[in-house]
Amino acid sequence: MIDKAKKILVCLVMSFIFMSLFHTFASHQNINKKVDYSTFLSEVRKRKVSKAYINDREIIVVKKDHSKYKTYMPIHDPKLLDILINKHVKVFGKMLEEPSLFFSVFISWLPMILLTGFWFFFMRQIHSGNGGRSTIFFGKSKARMLTKDEIKTTFSDVAGCDEAKEEVLELVQYLRKPSRFQKLGGKIPKGVLMIGPPGTGKTLLAKAIAGEAKVPFFTISGSDFVEMFVGVGASRVRDMFEHSRRYAPCIIFIDEIDAVGRHRGSGLGGVHDEREQTLNQMLVEMDGFDINKGVILIAATNRPDVLDPALLRPGRFDRQVLVDLPDVLGRNQILKVHMRKIPVSQNVNSMVIARGTPGFSGADLSNLVNEAALFAAREKKNIVSMIEFEKAKDKIIMGTERKSMVMSDYQKETTAYHEAGHVIIGRLVPEHDPVHKATIIPHGLALGVTMFLPKEDNFTLSRNKIESKISTLYGGRLAEELIYGENSVTTGASNDIKLATGLAKNMITKWGFSEKLGPLLYTEEEDEVFIGKSSNKISQISEHTAKIIDEEIRDIVDRNYKRARNILNENMDILHKMKEALVKYETIDSLQIDDLMSRKDVRPPNNGFETI
Secondary structure, X not given: OHHHHHHHHHHHHHHHHHHHHHHHHHOOOOOOOEOOHHHHHHHHHOOOEEEEEEEOOEEEEEEOOOOEEEEEOOOOOOOHHHHHHHOOOEEEEXXXXXXXXXXHHHHHHXXXXXXXXXXXXXXXXXXXXXXXXXXXXXXXXXXXXXXXXXOOOOHHHOOOOHHHHHHHHHHHHHXXXXXXXXXXXXXXXXXXXXXXXXXXXXXXXXXHHHHHHOOOEEEEEHXXXXXXXXXXXXXXXXXXXXXXXXXXXXXXXXXXXXXXXXXXXXXXXXXXXXXXXXXXXXXHHHXXXXXXXXXXXXXXXXXXXXXXXXXXXXXXXXXXXXXXXXXXXXXXXXXXXXXXXXXXXXXXXXXXXXXXXXXXOHHHHHHHHHHXXXXXXXXXXXXXXXXXXXXXXXXXXXXXXXXXXXXXXHHHHHHHHHHHHHHHHHHHOOOOOOEEEEEOOOEOXXXXXXXXXXXXXXXXXXXXXXXXXXXXXXXXXXXXXXXXXXXXXXXXXXXXXHHXXXXXXXXXXXXXXXXXXXXXXXXXXXXXXXXXXXXXXXXXXXXXXXXXXXXXXXXXXXXXXXXXXXXXXXXXXXXXXXXXXXXXXXXXXXHHHHHHHOOOOOOOOOOXXXXX
């Protein structure tokens, strides 16, 4: 309809232009030759002129040889007519042409036609912005409806969140057979709030619920409710719930609900009237649900701490489902789901990839598989092997490989000693994660990287494990110090020092690993100001306690620094051999590291993958 309106408007404008041009050219004879008035009078007296068409001061002259020209009287000449008659020139008068009735009407109505066309176009634009529904009002819902035939996502497409799937499974059963629950007096939750970090699959799980239940699915973002006009959001909420009831049983999914559901009256500068009115209307609509209507509201957020308490109470969002980052088994399942879409080599071990990606969300793993496919495509391969998966993982974790960066031999050697120090300490301290690989190829902002591959996900950390991490972090700096001396230590350990200091500080202030201070909390939680918390924080730690904290942190760091130094001194021969291997191969894997730690000859690289 919008394209049709545009075509009509363009046709009207073009018609007006063509008619104007036609009228202009049709009303004038196309005579290009012009002659001065004195020449015209001379030719009249010499009897060379046969006809004269007089139109005010314009005269079109036809000579006896049938040639034509145009002339103009400089002033009105009352004697001209007598001269022409005496010389037997036929004189014709020409009346000024008036525009036709149609043309006059068209010109007078043109502004109204243009205004009507623009109004029609503007109204159609508003209509298209409201989901294509027959309305021109801002207050209508922007929720997009997917029919049950359009949703192809099922629980088989969702992996890594088995507990969350079990939580929402009864929603599917209720939507399929509501009478099964109603005859026993059971009430299905009116609202389900999915909580979890970004990329964990909250939206995907909501679509899978609708796909399994075979019901319509309304989807909208929290930011779509709030506009600059007060009351528009509340009107859209009313319209969304009213419209969804016509398609019950169905699911309404609100993504990023924290955009509209934030704590009321929060912040430093008062309230946001439009957002709060929208939230109030949503609370009223959720309370007004009829349990037999079969409309279930599902919302997702990664900031549950900012939501208004009234939104979370029973009767509104009755159930909160945690969709957390997947564990190693969950990551393995997610990788298998995404690997079904690409040709994968038999040497690809998804469990090895899962072990090497702790903290990855489902979206991160999807990106990893896609990057691996792109690497294979660049190499013009027909299948994706473990080499491409390793490259993709390195790119995501360490950053893009900086092939254009040229390092001097001294910089390569220094970086090799630095990474070798990390590897040796990591292999010899207790309870440390196994070393996966070390490289001196620059990635991102780092000149070299040492990667560790946990055997399993770590949900808690022991004191021994934390102190082993601190020792390993200082291994790189210590290797430079032992080889080149204190005055030649580089700034490459800046991030290592930051991480080690943070771990030592948390051991004392958060985790209670201090005999002098005991298991007490000595750090304040950082609350956001806009949640309604105070912006004026007064430290509850005395100067004496702060001094003890600093001393305890320094004691932990010194203890592990000394331990790392002793380990490197005892294994100086391995440090030199590992440096040589890194300079030669640039990247060494776990099998090559095993050879070096056993003081054996280093085997060639194993093409970037390992077996369990």
